[in-house]
Amino acid sequence: MSTSIQNISLSGRKKEVSNKEMTFMESLYLVAIVKGLMITIKHFFRKKVTIHYPEQTREMSPVYRGRHMLKRDEQGRENCTACGLCALSCPAEAITMKAAERKKGEEHLYREEKYAEIYEINMLRCIFCGLCEEACPKDAIYLTVSKELVPANYDREDFIFGKDKLVMPLEMAIANSKSVN
Amino acid sequence: MLDSTFFIEKGIIILVVFAVTMLFAMYSTWAERKVAAFLQDRVGPNRAGFGGLLQPLADGLKLFSKEEFFPNTPNRFLFIVGPAIAMSTALMTSAVLPWGDKLVIFGKEVILQATDIDVALLYVFGVISVGVYGIMIGGWASNNKFSLMGAVRASSQMISYEVAMGLSIIALLMMTGTLSLKEISMQQSEWRWNVLYQPVSFLIFLICAFAETNRTPFDLAECESELIGGYHTEYSSMKMGFYLFAEYANMFISSAILAILFFGGYNYPGMQWMTENVGVNAANVLGIIALLIKICCFIFFYMWVRWTIPRFRYDQLMNLGWRILIPLAIINIMITGVCILAFK
Amino acid sequence: MSLLTIFYILSAITIATAFLTIISKNPIHSAIYLVISFFSIAGHYLLFNAQFLALVHIIVYAGAIMVLFLFTIMLMNLNKEDEPHKKLATKLAAAVSFGLVCFVMLAVFIKAMPIIDTYKQTGQDFQSIKVLGKVLLNEYMVPFEFASVLLLVAMIGAVLLSKKEKSIQ
Numbered sequence: 001m002s003t004s005i006q007n008i009s010l011s012g013r014k015k016e017v018s019n020k021e022m023t024f025m026e027s028l029y030l031v032a033i034v035k036g037l038m039i040t041i042k043h044f045f046r047k048k049v050t051i052h053y054p055e056q057t058r059e060m061s062p063v064y065r066g067r068h069m070l071k072r073d074e075q076g077r078e079n080c081t082a083c084g085l086c087a088l089s090c091p092a093e094a095i096t097m098k099a100a101e102r103k104k105g106e107e108h109l110y111r112e113e114k115y116a117e118i119y120e121i122n123m124l125r126c127i128f129c130g131l132c133e134e135a136c137p138k139d140a141i142y143l144t145v146s147k148e149l150v151p152a153n154y155d156r157e158d159f160i161f162g163k164d165k166l167v168m169p170l171e172m173a174i175a176n177s178k179s180v181n
Numbered sequence: 182m183l184d185s186t187f188f189i190e191k192g193i194i195i196l197v198v199f200a201v202t203m204l205f206a207m208y209s210t211w212a213e214r215k216v217a218a219f220l221q222d223r224v225g226p227n228r229a230g231f232g233g234l235l236q237p238l239a240d241g242l243k244l245f246s247k248e249e250f251f252p253n254t255p256n257r258f259l260f261i262v263g264p265a266i267a268m269s270t271a272l273m274t275s276a277v278l279p280w281g282d283k284l285v286i287f288g289k290e291v292i293l294q295a296t297d298i299d300v301a302l303l304y305v306f307g308v309i310s311v312g313v314y315g316i317m318i319g320g321w322a323s324n325n326k327f328s329l330m331g332a333v334r335a336s337s338q339m340i341s342y343e344v345a346m347g348l349s350i351i352a353l354l355m356m357t358g359t360l361s362l363k364e365i366s367m368q369q370s371e372w373r374w375n376v377l378y379q380p381v382s383f384l385i386f387l388i389c390a391f392a393e394t395n396r397t398p399f400d401l402a403e404c405e406s407e408l409i410g411g412y413h414t415e416y417s418s419m420k421m422g423f424y425l426f427a428e429y430a431n432m433f434i435s436s437a438i439l440a441i442l443f444f445g446g447y448n449y450p451g452m453q454w455m456t457e458n459v460g461v462n463a464a465n466v467l468g469i470i471a472l473l474i475k476i477c478c479f480i481f482f483y484m485w486v487r488w489t490i491p492r493f494r495y496d497q498l499m500n501l502g503w504r505i506l507i508p509l510a511i512i513n514i515m516i517t518g519v520c521i522l523a524f525k
Numbered sequence: 526m527s528l529l530t531i532f533y534i535l536s537a538i539t540i541a542t543a544f545l546t547i548i549s550k551n552p553i554h555s556a557i558y559l560v561i562s563f564f565s566i567a568g569h570y571l572l573f574n575a576q577f578l579a580l581v582h583i584i585v586y587a588g589a590i591m592v593l594f595l596f597t598i599m600l601m602n603l604n605k606e607d608e609p610h611k612k613l614a615t616k617l618a619a620a621v622s623f624g625l626v627c628f629v630m631l632a633v634f635i636k637a638m639p640i641i642d643t644y645k646q647t648g649q650d651f652q653s654i655k656v657l658g659k660v661l662l663n664e665y666m667v668p669f670e671f672a673s674v675l676l677l678v679a680m681i682g683a684v685l686l687s688k689k690e691k692s693i694q
Contacts (some may be wrong), residue, residue: 033490037485039489040485040488046221046222048219049223050224052224245565300580303584307584308586310583310592311583311587313588317596317599332599336593337596
């Protein structure tokens, strides 16, 4: 056996395709039809794979990546410092942001001295790969387990999610801090 | 002779046969979806009623309440006549089918057949050959090229396979010596089923029955992947429902004909013993049940084949009909003739 | 309702649809009227208790020939404009020859009537298929075979015609 590229079969199921004339018995197709019928009738008695949705639900994957969320810490301050590492790591180039300096009196809003004034994710471009989450040095961006990824809409502009949709709601941060304490 | 009891008796039989045909057609749609699902490792409809048993009612309700749509056609009348012909021809055949031998009710023998005419088998063929008009007229009146293509395909397919069907039956008729379906069923009592003597004839008839009912692998008249919906592309609401319903009624009737011609009809092993020891009525009720079971097996076979074999190409269809089935049927006739001469 | 009323109704349908076949401009409508006409003729056969003839008439004419007709009309997509205009002389000649054929047919039918009586005397059901088959293949064997040869010749002719066109291409 030569090891030319034609003879390599990685799956081990390679089949040589031939165009040979069929014998008389084959051209009647009767044997082939009976064979096919046998295959389908086997499936008739096989265990069904259907999940009866509202009653049963499919098990959630532990690595499921849902919609993004910009995290707040226990005191309700935004983690994000607008370093731009997430935008850099994003393979789909979906993330843009504009940094701003924290003013006096805003310490209860932002954890660090620099924060994201504008933080936008284009949900039409996002592929939910989770690289932004991995790149973030401040644990600011997370992909949640929310089942709703992006709600349907009529305008393309509505798919660019700003901070209003991305930042964790304050109530949730409060609830989180309570559960930690 | 034509007294009122005669009319009442026949009227009841016709009504019951009509109702049973409709019921079977209705539940064939449910069974089709269930069988398709099971063959594909799914469970099928299971929400409407237990195991989805109310699904046909829900489907019917949906079809009734849908919008009545008319395409821009110069033949609104023919557009309506199409499904009407399809439905009526589908239901007409059941008039000559024997559902059982006889029942004794109030000391009166009731023959379980709407009418026992001399030329029952020819009648069946006549109705089948007219059945194509429903598809042709509907497809043409739709004023749509896909519908017309479906209609043209259906007509040429029907004509081609009718020839082979008729020839395959001739071999059977040479054995039975009668065209009456009642006598053909009576000849097959106990295990003398015709399929054991005429397997080739049965095979040809089965293939032609698939073609005549426009079922996969011969559903070229309505193949949705090529012709959108074929002849019923433009139909909506209950007119569409009639076409679909007619297909299932045809399937039931052709299964019944297959069972009666080749699988002994209402006969089952031990029927004679039952008649002698238990009674005529019990034996014949069992006979009706036996016939219905045979019909159900054939309906299942129809569905099983549909979800196994892909559709033929049109030239393959014509090749099979004219160059394989017809010569095979003629050879079968000759062999049958030789056998009859040799053994009788 | 007597048989006579049924006969009148059937006759009215037959003649009306036959006229409509000729008059209607749309070829498909003509074909469909002709089918209805065939059905009512089959009804006439049934009035004579000729079940076999009625059903064979439906199978052959309505079920096969007219389906083929419709098939060709649909394929060729004939319109009213395509119909060639005939001269008055040709129309007249057609009418006269048709009248003559009708006359001959009538004469034949009037002559043919007495045969029924001889069958009536034998007392057997001369419309049952068994008797019909025996008569057809014993007494009328030669005309029967002639008819089959005629059909065969027509078939071979059709095949030859279609073959010839191919060789030219």
